[in-house]
Amino acid sequence: MSITGTVKWFSAEKGFGFIARDAGPDVFVHYSGIIGQGFRALSENDHVQFEITDSDRGPQAVQVRRVDSHRQK
Numbered sequence: 464m465s466i467t468g469t470v471k472w473f474s475a476e477k478g479f480g481f482i483a484r485d486a487g488p489d490v491f492v493h494y495s496g497i498i499g500q501g502f503r504a505l506s507e508n509d510h511v512q513f514e515i516t517d518s519d520r521g522p523q524a525v526q527v528r529r530v531d532s533h534r535q536k
Contacts, residue, residue, distance in 0.1 A: 473492065492523070497527045
């Protein structure tokens, strides 16, 4: 089941950041968990959809992809 949230911050230099879940605590995201080709990064306030996996350091977002926040109703 996909979870949605908004990117709080992401450092392209460091390759990681945090996503504020729509429901629940913030979750860590590493660049390797972002779906895409080539350079993978996120921008602050990007609306994203993702899965969560347990890593040795706690919950981590994987299969992260941007979603259109201006969907037609």
